[in-house]
Amino acid sequence: MAMKQGEISKVYQASSIEDAIYKTWEESGFFNPDKLPGQRKKSFSIAMPPPNATGTLHLGHAVMLAIQDLVIRYQRMSGAKALWLPGTDHAAIATNAKVEKILKETVNKTRFDLGREAFVQRVNDFIIESQNTITNQVRKMGSSCDWSRQRYTLDAGLSNAVATAFVEMYHDGLIYRGERIVNWCPHCASTLADDEVEYQEEQTPFYYFKYGPVVIGTARPETKFGDKVIIVHPNDSRYQALVGQELEVDWILGKIKARVIADEATEIDMGSGAMTITPGHSFIDFELAQKYGIPIEKIIDEQGKLTAAAGTLAGLDVKTARQKVVEILQSKNLVDHIDENYTHNLSVCYRCGTAVEPLVSKQWFVNVNAPVKKFKGQSLKERSLAVVRNNEIKIIPERFEKTYFHWMENLRDWCISRQIWFGHRIPVWYRNGKAQIANGKSSEEIYVGVSKPTGEGWTQDPDTLDTWFSSGLWTFSTLGWPEQTVDLKTFHPTSLMETGYDILFFWIARMILMTTYLIEDIPFETVYLHGLVRDEQGRKMSKSLENTINPLDTIAKYGADATRLSLIIGTTPGNDVNLGEAKIAGYRNFVNKLWNISRYILMTVENPQTLDQRPQPKTLADAWILAELDLLIVTATDNLDKYNFSAVGEKIYEFTWSKLADWYVEVAKIEKEKDEILCYVLTQLLKLWHPFTPFVTEAIWQELNPAELLIVAAWPQTSAKVDKNVLNDFGLVKDVITAIRNLRSESKIAAGKKIKAIIISKQAKILTPQAEIIKSLARLQDLEIVETGDQPSQALSAVVGGTEIYLPVSDMIDIEQETKRLTAEAQQLNNYLESLNKKLSNKDFVKRAPAEVVKAEMAKLEASREQLAKISEQLKTLT
RNA sequence: GGGCGAUUAGCUCAGUUGGUUAGAGCGUUACAUUGACAUUGUAAAGGUCAGUGGUUCGAGUCCACUAUCGCCCACCA
Numbered sequence: 013m014a015m016k017q018g019e020i021s022k023v024y025q026a027s028s029i030e031d032a033i034y035k036t037w038e039e040s041g042f043f044n045p046d047k048l049p050g051q052r053k054k055s056f057s058i059a060m061p062p063p064n065a066t067g068t069l070h071l072g073h074a075v076m077l078a079i080q081d082l083v084i085r086y087q088r089m090s091g092a093k094a095l096w097l098p099g100t101d102h103a104a105i106a107t108n109a110k111v112e113k114i115l116k117e118t119v120n121k122t123r124f125d126l127g128r129e130a131f132v133q134r135v136n137d138f139i140i141e142s143q144n145t146i147t148n149q150v151r152k153m154g155s156s157c158d159w160s161r162q163r164y165t166l167d168a169g170l171s172n173a174v175a176t177a178f179v180e181m182y183h184d185g186l187i188y189r190g191e192r193i194v195n196w197c198p199h200c201a202s203t204l205a206d207d208e209v210e211y212q213e214e215q216t217p218f219y220y221f222k223y224g225p226v227v228i229g230t231a232r233p234e235t236k237f238g239d240k241v242i243i244v245h246p247n248d249s250r251y252q253a254l255v256g257q258e259l260e261v262d263w264i265l266g267k268i269k270a271r272v273i274a275d276e277a278t279e280i281d282m283g284s285g286a287m288t289i290t291p292g293h294s295f296i297d298f299e300l301a302q303k304y305g306i307p308i309e310k311i312i313d314e315q316g317k318l319t320a321a322a323g324t325l326a327g328l329d330v331k332t333a334r335q336k337v338v339e340i341l342q343s344k345n346l347v348d349h350i351d352e353n354y355t356h357n358l359s360v361c362y363r364c365g366t367a368v369e370p371l372v373s374k375q376w377f378v379n380v381n382a383p384v385k386k387f388k389g390q391s392l393k394e395r396s397l398a399v400v401r402n403n404e405i406k407i408i409p410e411r412f413e414k415t416y417f418h419w420m421e422n423l424r425d426w427c428i429s430r431q432i433w434f435g436h437r438i439p440v441w442y443r444n445g446k447a448q449i450a451n452g453k454s455s456e457e458i459y460v461g462v463s464k465p466t467g468e469g470w471t472q473d474p475d476t477l478d479t480w481f482s483s484g485l486w487t488f489s490t491l492g493w494p495e496q497t498v499d500l501k502t503f504h505p506t507s508l509m510e511t512g513y514d515i516l517f518f519w520i521a522r523m524i525l526m527t528t529y530l531i532e533d534i535p536f537e538t539v540y541l542h543g544l545v546r547d548e549q550g551r552k553m554s555k556s557l558e559n560t561i562n563p564l565d566t567i568a569k570y571g572a573d574a575t576r577l578s579l580i581i582g583t584t585p586g587n588d589v590n591l592g593e594a595k596i597a598g599y600r601n602f603v604n605k606l607w608n609i610s611r612y613i614l615m616t617v618e619n620p621q622t623l624d625q626r627p628q629p630k631t632l633a634d635a636w637i638l639a640e641l642d643l644l645i646v647t648a649t650d651n652l653d654k655y656n657f658s659a660v661g662e663k664i665y666e667f668t669w670s671k672l673a674d675w676y677v678e679v680a681k682i683e684k685e686k687d688e689i690l691c692y693v694l695t696q697l698l699k700l701w702h703p704f705t706p707f708v709t710e711a712i713w714q715e716l717n718p719a720e721l722l723i724v725a726a727w728p729q730t731s732a733k734v735d736k737n738v739l740n741d742f743g744l745v746k747d748v749i750t751a752i753r754n755l756r757s758e759s760k761i762a763a764g765k766k767i768k769a770i771i772i773s774k775q776a777k778i779l780t781p782q783a784e785i786i787k788s789l790a791r792l793q794d795l796e797i798v799e800t801g802d803q804p805s806q807a808l809s810a811v812v813g814g815t816e817i818y819l820p821v822s823d824m825i826d827i828e829q830e831t832k833r834l835t836a837e838a839q840q841l842n843n844y845l846e847s848l849n850k851k852l853s854n855k856d857f858v859k860r861a862p863a864e865v866v867k868a869e870m871a872k873l874e875a876s877r878e879q880l881a882k883i884s885e886q887l888k889t890l891t
Numbered sequence: 892g893g894g895c896g897a898u899u900a901g902c903u904c905a906g907u908u909g910g911u912u913a914g915a916g917c918g919u920u921a922c923a924u925u926g927a928c929a930u931u932g933u934a935a936a937g938g939u940c941a942g943u944g945g946u947u948c949g950a951g952u953c954c955a956c957u958a959u960c961g962c963c964c965a966c967c968a
Contacts, residue, residue, distance in 0.1 A: 023930070211966085218967095230968065243968085278968075287968040294968070356967065411895065415963070418894070422965080513963095548903070550961085582904050582916075587896080588962090590903060598916060601930040612927035651907090658905070662915070673928085681926065750934085756922095757934040763923050791925085844912055856948040865910055865949090872911070 020614060020715070024607035026571025026600075030707045034151055037710075042724050043158045045093040049724055056092040057503035058084055059487045059536075060157055061511045061519070062101040065164065066110060066142045069149035071545040071553070071579070071591070072512060074563040077153040078576040079542060079657065080510050085156055085703035086652050087507075089727040095503050096156065097490050099163035100143060104435035104479035105200060105208075105363050111135045111434070128433050128474075135434045149564060154572045154706045156723065161499075163490040165482045166436070173489035174482045175439040175462040177530055182440075182460045185382060186392065186529070187428070189440075191308070191374050193291075193298040194427050195359065198316040199366035202431040203375055205478055206424060207517050209368050211357040218354030219338060220284070222346045224261030224270060225254065229283035231356060232293070233341070234333035237264055237322050238309035239288035243300065246274040248285050264340055265323045273304055292372045310372055314431075330369075376429040376438060376475070380525070386532065396420055396525045399534050405524065407539045408655055409586040412513060419517050428478045435476030443469045483519055484526035487535040509536040512544060513586055540655055541586050545579070548592035566596050573705035574600035580704065581661040602665065603708050606701065609673050610712040613694050617687045622695040622717040622725075626732060627688040632782060633679040634689050635735065636742035640671050641693055642730045643739075648700055649727070664700050672697065675746065682788045691716070696728040744775060745782045747812040752790035755808045755819055758833065759826070766793035772801050773815035809834070809886040811879045816886070827890055834887050841880045848873045 041047040045055070058080050063073055080096060088094040108123075111134060115121050123131040147162070163170060181187040195204040220229050226242055242259075244251040254272040261270050270288070277300055278287055291301030291308040301308055309321050318328050325333055341347050359368040383389040390398070397420050399405050400413055407413045429438060441464060443457040459465040464472070485493070487509070491500040505527075509520065520539055527535035546552055547559040554560065566575045577599035583589040614620045629635035644667050651660045672693065680686040695716065702709040702722050713722040752769055761767060769792050773779055776799040779786070787795045803809075806822035808830065851857055851869060858866055 020927095022928070024928095207964095228968075232968090282967065289968080296966085296968075354967095357965095415895070418964070517964095544962095550903095584905075587904095592903075592917095594917060595903075597930080601928095602916095604930045605928065608928035608931090610927085615927070654907080656907075659907080662905075666915085674932085677927080753933060754935085760922080763925085763933075788925095840912085847912085851949080854948060858948080860948045861910075868911070876912095 020611050022608075022611075024571075024604045024708060024711075026573065026603070026707060027568050029711055030152075030154070030567075030572055033707050033710050034154065037156060037721065037723055038151075038159065040721055040723070042088070042721065043096075043156050044160050045095045045158065048088065048093065050091065052091055052093040054092045055095070055502050056084070056087040056508075057095040057097070057506045058508050058510065059490060059506050060096060060098045060155075061509075061515075062099040062163075062165065062483075062486065063146050063150070064103040064106060065100040065139045065146065066103070066107055067146050069146065069152070069563055071561060071563055073150070074153060074575060075542050075545060075579045075589075076510055076512070077150060077155045078579045079540070080508075081153065081155050081157075081576075081706070082580065082657060082703040083508060083510070083652075083655075085706060085723065086727065088156070088723065089699065089702065089725060091726070093502070095158055095161070095499075097161050097163065097503075098147070098150065098155070098157040098159060099165070099486075099490060100146060101483065102139070102164070102166045102435065102479065104430060104476060105202065105432060106479075107135060107139070108432040108434040109200065109363055111138055114138070123433060131433055152564060152567050152572060153576065156706070161490070165479075165486075169492065170482065170485070170489045171436055172462065173485050173493050174436045174477065176494045177481075177485055177526065178439050178477070179460055179462055180530065181378065184384065186379050186384065187376060188379055189374060189376050191372055192377065192425070192427075193293075193295055193370055193372050194375055196314060196369045196371050196373065197361040197364065197366055198314070198369055199364045200361060200432065201314065203373065203427050203429060204361060204368060205427055205480070208362045209359045210362045212360050212365075213355055214358045215353060215355050216358075218351040218356075220348040220350070221341055222348050223263065223286075223288055224259045226251065226286040227284040227348045228286055228288050231354065232290075232334070233337040234318065234322075234330055235290045235293040235311050236288065236337065237311055237325075238292070239263075239290055240268060240270050241289050241301075241304070241306055242270055242272045242286055243275050243278050243289055244272065244286045245276060245278045245280045248278075248280050251286060262344060262346065264337055275300065275303075293370050295370055298370075298372070308372055312369055312371055314371070314373070316369060375427050376440075376473075378426040378428055378525075380423050380425055384529065387529075392525050392529055393420060393423055395528045396521065399524060399528055404534050405537065405539060408541065409584075412516060412539075412541055412586060416516060416521065420521060423521075426478075428481050429473075429475040430478055431475055433476065435479060436482055438473040438475050438477060439463075440473040441465055441470040442473065443467070443471070480518055480522050481526075484522035485530070487523060487527060488531055493531065504531070505534045506536045508538050508540060510540045510542065513541040514544065516541065538655070543583065543586055543588040546588050546590050548590055548594075550588070550590050561591060561593065561596075566593070570596050570600035571603060571707065573603050573708050577602065577661065577704060580657050581665065583658055585655070602669065603705060605673060606668055606705075607708060607712065609668070609677060610694060610698075610715070612677060613690045614715055617690055619687070620716055621691060622713070622720070623688065623691040624695060624726075625692070626730070627692050629689070630685075631679075631683055632738065632742050632745070632778075633676060633683065633785065634686070635738040637672065637676040637689065637693060638732070639735045639738045640667060641696055642732045643734045644700065645696065645728045645730045646734070652703075661704055664697070664704070668697060668701075678789060679785055682785055698722060699725055699728050741775075741778045744778060744813065744815065745785065748779065748815060748817060749786055749789045751810040751812050751817050752786075752792070752819065755810055755817070756791070759808055759819075759821075759824060759830075761819075761821065761824060763791065766791060767819055767821055768792065768794040769796070770801075770804055770807070770818040770820065771795070771797045771815060772799070772803070772818070773797065774799060775813075775815060779815070803885060803889050805889045807889070809883075809889075811882045811886070813875065814878055814882075816882055825890075831887065831890055834883055834890070838880060838883045838887065841876055841883065845873065845876050845880065848876065 084094050084096040112123055195209050197204055216231050218229060218231050219233055220227050255274045257272050259270050260267055289297040289300050291297050291306055292310045310319050311321050313319050316330055318326050318333050320326050325336055361368055380393040381391045383391055387395050439462055441459045487506045488504050491504055493500055523535045563575055574596050578596040629638055647663055648660045698709045698713050710722045776797050780797050783795050804818045804820045807818040807820040810817045
C-alpha cells in the first residue's frame with residue numbers, strides 16, 4: 013500500500029485503496045478492544061443497531077455507521093478500551109414475509125404447503141446466503157467494529173438469553189397469557205404490536221342504524237351481531253330516561269335484549285350521541301366491556317371470516333358480510349341513513365399494508381403496569397420513565413425525551429406472541445389430560461422454561477416472539493448474558509446508543525424496559541438520535557421517485573470518506589438531512605485537497621515523518637499556525653465529547669483549507685525551512701481527521717510512518733495556552749494582504765503586474781518583519797512600511813484597523829470610481845458609528861450590560877472613528 | 892383531536908447558555924495556470940433571520956399569537 017515519494021498520484025483515488033486499508037486494519041486486530049496497545053482503564057462501548065440479516069446497505073445504515081465509527085475511533089485514539097459490537101437481526105416478520113414472497117414467486121407455494129420445519133430451514137438457508145452481503149457492505153463504510161464479537165439475534169447464545177428473559181419475566185408475573193384484543197393481520201396471519209400498525213385515510217360508507225329507541229353509527233356493520241349494550245353520555249339529556257334500562261330491540265338476527273349504560277367514553281356531539289359496543293373487535297369497546305363485565309363475543313376469526321356468532325352469515329368474508337348485514341337491516345327498515353362520504357383512518361399492517369382486524373385472541377403479553385418486586389412496587393413502565401426522568405439516560409436531542417415520556421406513559425400491555433414460524437419460539441410447553449394445576453377453566457398443564465421439560469406428551473407453543481423482544485436485550489445479550497461474563501462487566505451499560513429517531517418506540521423504549529428489569533441497569537448512558545436522509549428537495553427517498561442514492565455507489569464513485577463527511581457535516585441530531593450527489597462530490601473535493609496538502613509536504617520536506625513534539629516557532633506565521641492548531645485541538649476535543657460532530661468537522665475543515673492550505677503552506681513556500689512544523693501540523697491534523705475520514709488519513713499516515721497504524725495513534729493534546737496576540741498579529745498581516753488583493757482586483761490591475769505599496773501603520777513593528785510575505789502574496793515589487801508619514805496622493809487606498817494602505821499607481825486610477833468606492837465605504841462606516849453611538853449613549857446599556865461588553869463597544873467605536881477619519885483623508889487626496 | 896419540529900443568501904444548511912457589522916458549502920460574477928491541488932487559486936455580489944406583538948440595556952436566539960410546510964401520537968363508535 014505504501015507508495016514511494018514521487019509516486020503519489022495527483023488525485024486521490026479512494027476506490028483503489030480503501031479495501032486494502034480496511035484489510036490492514038482488520039488484520040491488525042485493533043478493532044478488538046482486548047488487543048489494543050497500552051494500559052486502558054476507561055472502557056467505551058457501542059452496540060451497533062443490527063441491520064436485517066437479509067438486507068442491503070442503505071443511507072440509513074450509512075449515517076449510523078459514519079457517526080458510530082467516528083465516536084469509536086475518537087475514543088480508541090483517546091485511550092479508551094473501545095468496543096463497537098456489530099451484528100445482524102433476524103427481523104422475524106420482515107424476513108418471514110420476504111421468504112414467503114420468494115416461495116410464491118419461484119415455486120408458487122405457501123409456507124403452509126412446505127410445513128414448519130422445511131420453511132424455517134428455507135429461511136435459515138436464505139439468511140446464511142445473504143448474511144455476508146450486509147456485513148461486507150458495513151465494512152465498505154470503514155466501520156471499525158469488532159467482528160470477532162459479531163452476533164446474530166438467532167445465535168444459540170442470544171436465543172438462550174431470550175428464553176431466559178421470558179422465563180424470568182413469566183415467573184415474576186410480568187408475562188402472562190390471556191384472551192385480549194389484539195391487532196391481527198389476516199395476510200401475515202399474525203398479531204402485531206400497537207406500534208406496528210399504521211394508518212391510511214380512506215373513504216367508506218358510514219351507516220346509521222335504528223337500534224331500539226336510539227340511532228347508532230358504524231363503519232363496520234359486519235361486527236355488530238353481538239352488540240347488546242348501548243352507551244350514552246351521562247350528561248346527555250336526550251337519553252337520561254333510558255339509562256339503566258333493559259330494552260328489547262329488533263336486530264340483525266332477531267330480537268335481543270340490550271342494556272343502556274352511561275359512560276363518558278361517548279361524545280354527545282358525535283353522530284347520534286349513542287353507540288353500541290362491540291367488545292371483540294374494537295380496542296375501546298374491549299376496555300369498556302371489561303369495565304362493565306360485558307361478555308366478549310368473537311365475530312370475526314383469524315382468517316377474516318364470520319364465526320358461528322353470525323348465525324346464518326357464518327363463514328362469509330368481511331366484505332360480503334357487510335353487504336348482507338346492511339341488506340338485512342334494510343329489509344327490516346332499520347337503516348336510518350347512510351353517509352357515503354365518510355373519511356376515516358384505516359389501520360393497516362406496517363409490513364404488508366393489509367387492513368388490520370382488531371380481534372380477541374389468546375396471546376402472550378408483557379404486563380407493563382404490574383408492580384415489580386425488585387422495583388419496590390414500581391411497574392416496568394414507571395421504571396422506564398424514571399431512568400430518563402432522573403437523567404441516568406440522556407437523549408440527544410433533548411426534545412425527544414418528551415416524545416418518549418408521552419409514549420411510555422400511554423403504553424398498553426405488549427403483545428409479544430406472533431403466529432409466524434421464523435423467530436424465537438415461545439419457551440412454553442403444554443400437556444393435556446394430566447392437569448396438576450387448576451389453571452382457571454383450562455385443564456391444560458403448562459411448563460415454562462428455557463428447554464423442553466422431561467416427560468411424555470409435551471408440545472411447545474407454536475408461536476414465536478415479537479422480533480423486538482429479542483432486540484430489547486441487544487446491549488447485554490450480545491455481551492454474554494445471562495452468564496456474568498467479563499465483557500458484560502467491562503462494557504455494560506454501553507456508552508452510546510446511536511440510531512434514527514424513527515425507532516425510538518420500537519427499539520429504544522423496549523431496550524430500556526427490558527434492561528432495567530432484567531439486569532437492573534440502564535442499557536446505555538446516552539441516546540443520540542439522527543435524522544432521516546431525504547433527497548435534495550426534502551422528499552423521502554423511494555424507488556418510485558427514482559431519487560434514491562445508494563451508498564455503495566457513492567463509495568465507489570467518491571469514496572467512503574466523502575460519503576461519510578456528507579452525512580456528518582451540516583447535520584444536526586434529530587433533524588432530517590437533505591442529501592444530493594453534489595454535496596458528496598464537494599466533500600470528495602475536500603478529501604482531495606487534504607491529499608494534496610500532504611502530497612506537497614511529502615514532496616518538499618526532506619525527511620517526512622510523523623511528529624508529536626510541538627516545535628519551536630521561528631516566525632510569526634509559525635507561531636500563528638501552531639496557535640490555530642492549539643485552538644483547534646481544544647475545541648474539537650471539547651465538542652466531540654459533547655457529540656457536536658458537525659461543528660467539529662466544520663472547524664477542522666476550515667483549518668485545513670482556509671488556514672493551512674490557503675495561508676500557511678503559501679507562507680512556507682516563501683519562508684522555507686518549515687520541515688518540523690509542517691510535519692507536526694500534518695501529523696496532528698491527520699489524527700483530528702481520522703475519525704471522520706479514516707481511509708485517506710490512514711493512507712497519508714502510512715507515507716509518514718509505516719511502522720504505526722493511525723487507528724491506534726494517540727489523540728492530539730496540547731498544553732500550550734492559545735496565544736491570542738499571535739492570532740491577532742498574523743490576522744493583521746492576512747488582512748493587509750487581502751486588502752491589497754482586493755484593491756488590485758477592483759481596479760483591474762493584472763494579476764501578473766508587480767506594483768508598489770506603502771503602508772502607514774502604528775503596528776509597523778509587527779508588519780515590517782512580514783514584508784517578504786506581504787510582498788510575495790500580494791504580488792508587490794516594492795513595499796514601504798512606516799509608522800507615520802504623509803499620505804501619497806493619486807493612490808488606491810484602503811484602511812484595515814488602524815493601518816493605511818496605499819497603492820501609488822497614478823496612471824491606473826479611475827478617480828471617479830475610486831471616489832465612489834471610498835465614499836460608499838465611509839457611508840457604511842458612518843452608519844455603523846451611528847448605531848454604536850446610539851448604543852453607548854443609552855445610559856441603561858452602560859449601566860446594565862457587563863463591563864467587558866461596554867468596553868468592547870467603546871473600543872469598536874474608537875477604532876471605527878479612526879478608520880473613518882483615515883478614509884476621509886484618503887478621499888481628500890484623490891481630488 | 893393532542894404533541895413536536897421547521898421557516899436564516901438563488902439552493903442545501905450551521906448558528907452551543909441572549910452580547911463583534913449574522914456564517915459555511917454549492918451556485919453566480921470578474922480575474923487567474925504563481926514550486927501540491929482545475930476535484931485549483933484570488934476577489935466580489937448576494938440576507939428586514941416567515942409575520943405581528945412582548946420581555947430585556949440588548950433578540951436570529953427567550954415568550955405569546957398568526958401564517959405556511961413537515962413529522963409523530965391518538966382515534967371518530
